[in-house]
Amino acid sequence: MSRLEKQRNILDYTLSSLLRRKGKNAALTLVFTLVVFMVASAVLFAQAVRREASLVLKDTPEIIVQRTVAGRQGLVPEAYVERIAAIRGVSAVRGRLWGYYFDDAFGGANYTLMVPDAFPYEPGTIVVGGEVARNSRTRVDNLLPFKAHDGTVRGYRIGEILPTESALVSADLILMTEPDFRSLFGIPAAEVTDIVLSVRNPQEIATIAHKIAALLPDTRPIVRDEILRTYDAVFAWRAGLLLAILAGSVAAFIIFAWDRATGLSAEERREIGILKAVGWETGDVLTMKFWEGAVVSLSSFLAGIALAYAHVFFASATLFEPVIKGWSVLYPDFRLTPSVNAPEMAALFFITVVPYTVATIVPSWRAATIDPDAVMRF
């Protein structure tokens, strides 16, 4: 086992050598860890949200039909529902009512109001999402006031609060009956917000969408596939902020590597000369340099990803809250299912640990080949 002993011996010397500059090397390790932590947190978070989206939105409506009026989304006439129902292959059609309500009473939160297909409560009662209740500081059986389109104030009794575990899809929802919705917003009986439909044969979705567009030229159908693909793009690397984080991290690493790569000081050269003089071979010196780079980068990398995992999956990514919240007042509770993307973690390893270690070895190459008797000639 002398190979192993040799490596451990050289590692011992490397650690002694690094400890000589405790402060500098500690700071380096800390910053390295921080950078890995940030990037790994972002990667894990993004991956988890995307996975959640793909699993949870898989039963989203097959086709949604919106109407454009003068370049903006407009209400859809009820008559369109029958015309779509007449298309062959359509199995169920329904006009939907939903919209937004801006509540300036509690900090200015935007809620999404919907009339679901089957609402189990009678008019005057609403079901709210977890964040709505939290933000309005209210509970079941309390009244929640709304400003109606005609200036009057309506109060609705909270019949139920949607569970926290569904926060990622329901945090800002308010569900109510159709009569309540229409009277609150003043939407006449013959109009709906959009139309949802399902088809008998999933292969036919695209064809039927085309038919709808042909039949009703002022509408735009949206199919399930497009909805799912929207969430592949969320938190993607192309997105501005993550790109900024990545660019910042790459810049940090370039600075680290540059610090290592701008050659060795005279002191370091002398020490390598001494090692060669007392019997170390060129390979031994380079092994030491390898460990010098690996100790810092490997320690930091492992610490960074461990902390990132804990941050995202045990602490609900709290450090991202101010970033994600932005102008919103509401912030869903991110109890995400852990999902580790091995290729991305491996990529992170290859763009952090490997370049740093290489940047430590390469500049030492020249110095490591110094003649052993050079130190006698100094």
Place this chain on the structure above:
Amino acid sequence: MIEIVEVRKVFNAGRHNEYTALAGVSCSIASGQVTVFKGPSGSGKTTLLSIVGCMARPTSGRVVLAGRDITSLPERFLTEVRRRKFGFVFQQFNLIKGITALENVMLPAYPLGERRAALEARALGLFELLCIADRAREKAELLSGGEMQRVAIARALINTPETVIADEPTAHLDSRLSREFMEIVGRLKREGKTTIIASHDPLVYESEIVDRVISVRDGKIEPGDP
């Protein structure tokens, strides 16, 4: 026994600063004895030491170690010979700052893959031998001149070499410490080791412990010495 046959050493050959350090040197160094190369600085003694100790190769000529011609051995084998058979004490001590004396002494043995516990025990034994056991865990730069000297000697002995080579060992020492150094050389001689010293200090070459003095001047051995 170490034999040197017509060794020449030229630095920067073919360039404007070409310099001949050794111009054809031949001599034999007996085992178990203390040999001193005496001469002024610039005489080539240091270069001679480095060639005898397998730290450098001659430009021409041969070096024969115990009957074996080692002049044209490949780098790896030469290093191996040097590691096992020679221990060097440098003029400037050349200890590594910031690490302990103990670690300095153990350094030459690190690449050999020896188990740490055994190595540390042997190193501490050397500290005992040289009466500096209590300084073992001190950082090298905090040692006195004499202590550094002894640590340098201990480092040279860590791989139990047959031959110890010292380059101007008393250059930074006062008379008392110089005499103590020669006493240590005496002890090494009693243990059967060969010692080769380069020095222009009379305290060294006039010492009764020395078996043979070879004068070196201008890269040549002065006639009159066998």
Place this chain on the structure above:
Amino acid sequence: MRKSTLFLSYIALMTALASASLLHARARGRSDLPRLQRNADLVRRLELTDLCLFTEAQYTRHPAVTVLHTPFQDHPLSFEHFPSGSLSGPPPRRASHE
């Protein structure tokens, strides 16, 4: 204790932690399936189309069903909704159904 022992123990510990987290992820993946299914059921019942991530504006709250012209509906002097606008890329180009 020998320095290299300390360091290698640290590496061993962290690697063990990494393996543990992989196992944890897998276990949670299984145990979370009922929750994910319940959420999927909710999505189906309520006919939802988007995750509730950014509730600042229509195109950040419902990116999947936003009319493409919507961003222009903001007042010209208002700031873009940041950082949600930067975190959520534009939805992929819709297949033209016209």
